Amino acid sequence: MNRRELLKRSAALMGAGLWGGSELISPKSREPDRAAEGQIMTVTGPVAPEDLGPILPHEHVISRFGEPPARRPDYDLSALFDTVVPILERVKALGCGAIMDCSAAYLGRDPLIMRRLAEMSGLHLVTNTGYYGAVDDRYVPDHAYDETVDQLADRWLTEWSDGVDGTGIRPGFIKTAVDGGSLSDIDRKLVRAAARTHTESGLTIAVHTSGNVTGAREQLAVLEEEGVHPSAWIWVHAQNVDAPDALADAAERGAWIEFDGIGPDTIDRHVELVQAMKQRGHLGRVLLSHDGSSFPPEGSEPRPYDLLFTTFIPALKEAGFSGAEVRTLTVDNPRRAFTVRIRN
Ligand SMILES: [Zn+2]
Numbered sequence: 399m400n401r402r403e404l405l406k407r408s409a410a411l412m413g414a415g416l417w418g419g420s421e422l423i424s425p426k427s428r429e430p431d432r433a434a435e436g437q438i439m440t441v442t443g444p445v446a447p448e449d450l451g452p453i454l455p456h457e458h459v460i461s462r463f464g465e466p467p468a469r470r471p472d473y474d475l476s477a478l479f480d481t482v483v484p485i486l487e488r489v490k491a492l493g494c495g496a497i498m499d500c501s502a503a504y505l506g507r508d509p510l511i512m513r514r515l516a517e518m519s520g521l522h523l524v525t526n527t528g529y530y531g532a533v534d535d536r537y538v539p540d541h542a543y544d545e546t547v548d549q550l551a552d553r554w555l556t557e558w559s560d561g562v563d564g565t566g567i568r569p570g571f572i573k574t575a576v577d578g579g580s581l582s583d584i585d586r587k588l589v590r591a592a593a594r595t596h597t598e599s600g601l602t603i604a605v606h607t608s609g610n611v612t613g614a615r616e617q618l619a620v621l622e623e624e625g626v627h628p629s630a631w632i633w634v635h636a637q638n639v640d641a642p643d644a645l646a647d648a649a650e651r652g653a654w655i656e657f658d659g660i661g662p663d664t665i666d667r668h669v670e671l672v673q674a675m676k677q678r679g680h681l682g683r684v685l686l687s688h689d690g691s692s693f694p695p696e697g698s699e700p701r702p703y704d705l706l707f708t709t710f711i712p713a714l715k716e717a718g719f720s721g722a723e724v725r726t727l728t729v730d731n732p733r734r735a736f737t738v739r740i741r742n
Contacts, residue, residue, distance in 0.1 A: 431559070434599075434738045435600060435739060436737060436739065437738055438450065438522075438733070438736050439568050439738055440496065440516065440522045440523060440524050441512045441513040441525055441567050441568075441570075442516050444738075445496075447736075448733075449495075450495035450496045450522060450733060451494065451495035451729060452494055452495055452706070452707075452732075453494075453495055453728070453732035453736065454489070454687045454688065455498045455632070455656060455687045456656060456658040456685075456687035456689055457498070457499060457687060457688060457692075457703045458499065458500055458506070459482060459497060459523060460473065460511060460512070460692070461506040461691050461694050462501070462505050462506035462695050463501070463506065463698070464694075464697075464698055467504040467539070468504065469503075469504060471506045471508055473508065473511065473693070475511070478693050481692065481693055482515055482519075482693050483518045483519050485692045486518075486523075486692075487519050487520070487521070488704060489521065489703060490520060492704055493707055494521065494707065496521070496523070496524060497703070498524045498604075498732075498736065499526065500573055500634075500689075502526060502529060503528070503529060503530070503539075504529070504537040504538075504539060505530055507526065509562040510565055524569075524736070525562060526570065526572060527554040527562065527571075527573070527595070528572040528588070528591075528592055528595070528603075529550075529574060530573065530574060530575040531574060531575045531576050531577065531582075531584060532576060532608075538584060542584065543584060547590045547591045548591075548594065550588070550591035551592075551594035551598070554569075554591065554592075555595055555599060558595070558599045558601060570601070571601050571602045571603070571604055571736060572592045572596065572602065572604065574588045574592050575588075575605060575606030575607075575634075576588070576606065576613050576617070578608070578613065579612060580612055580613065580616060581617070581620075585613075589603075589621075590623075590624060592605070593620060593626045594624060596626050596741070597625065597626060599740075600740040600741075602630055602632060602736055603626075603631050604656070605617060605631065605633070606635055608634075608635040608636075608639075609639045609640065611639060611641060614648060617631065618651065618653065626741065626742060627652060627741040628648065628651040628652040629652035631654065632654040632685065633654065633655050634656050634658060635656070635658060635689070636655045636657055636658075637657040637658065637664075637671055638659075642671075642674045642675075645680075646675070646678040646680055649678070649684075650680070654683055654685050654735045655680070656684075656686075656687065657671050657672065657684065657685070658686070659689050660687065660705055660706055661688065661701065661705065665709055665713050669710075672684060672727065673717065676719075676723070681723060682726060682730075683731070684727055684731060685727075685731055685732055685735060686706060686727055688701060688703040688706065689701070711728070714727075
């Protein structure tokens with residue numbers, strides 16, 4: 399479905415009194431960005447996917463998680479650069495080609511810092527657009543409740559075309575999050591706005607869903623209503639799902655299944671998760687990351703994001719995974735997942 403059809407439908411819904419939008423939507427007309435299609439959009443510009451090696455699809459290079467929401471995070475810059483640059487240099491030396499930074503707006507996202515970090519470390523970094531609706535919507539700004547779905551999508555599409563916060567630094571994916579159980583009104587709205595943003599931009603939608611199987615199914619239903627294929631959607635924190643068949647069902651439909659909590663104590667568990675997907679024939683839909691955090695707020699422990707290279711890949715090989723399968727998991731899958739492309 400294109401935007402014009404969507405607008406027609408929204409106008410019809412408003413006319414029928416089914417949708418509480420109080421003003422008519424007048425979206426800017428946007429040309430699809432052909433130059434970005436088929437590329438991965440990093441904070442220093444588009445990069446050909448085949449030029450990237452292994453990609454970490456879910457880390458927090460910088461984060462204010464746990465602190466009050468802030469439009470502009472207040473970082474101690476010299477401490478930040480001193481801490482983070484060596485960490486990025488190290489993962490780059492271990493073979494990492496790019497990191498997707500999942501710190502969303504209002505919980506630590508800062509595109510200018512990310513670009514500086516990419517320049518200083520030589521590692522490709524990717525930032526995001528969208529709003530984070532988990533932890534009881536603590537990081538959802540007030541305007542998200544007042545505005546229509548299309549107005550929210552318009553904000554995120556403006557970040558896509560003009561850069562995050564007007565910096566010219568463009569997001570490489572949409573990051574949102576939902577709370578547990580059936581989708582709340584605001585979480586459903588965020589997912590729908592993400593779907594419409596995808597339809598216009600081709601940006602992949604990564605949704606913190608965790609073990610919420612009901613919420614995952616409802617999200618896929620929203621995507622279907624919006625004409626977005628499940629392959630544009632990532633089930634974030636899927637390692638918390640204790641029903642492997644639910645993950646296999648979503649993978650069967652084309653969704654990406656992200657096991658992103660790799661840590662020192664989870665190696666065996668993560669190998670089992672990947673094996674379960676392999677047995678069900680869905681190795682080609684699995685993403686792996688740490689959900690690490692290299693510059694958390696004071697009082698939070700940093701979480702490393704080098705274990706994939708130092709410990710987890712060797713553990714996979716020991717468990718019988720071939721080099722080609724490891725490449726599928728760490729190179730081909732994330733590359734395909736994050737390549738800008740409209741999927742309908
Ligand atoms: Zn995370």
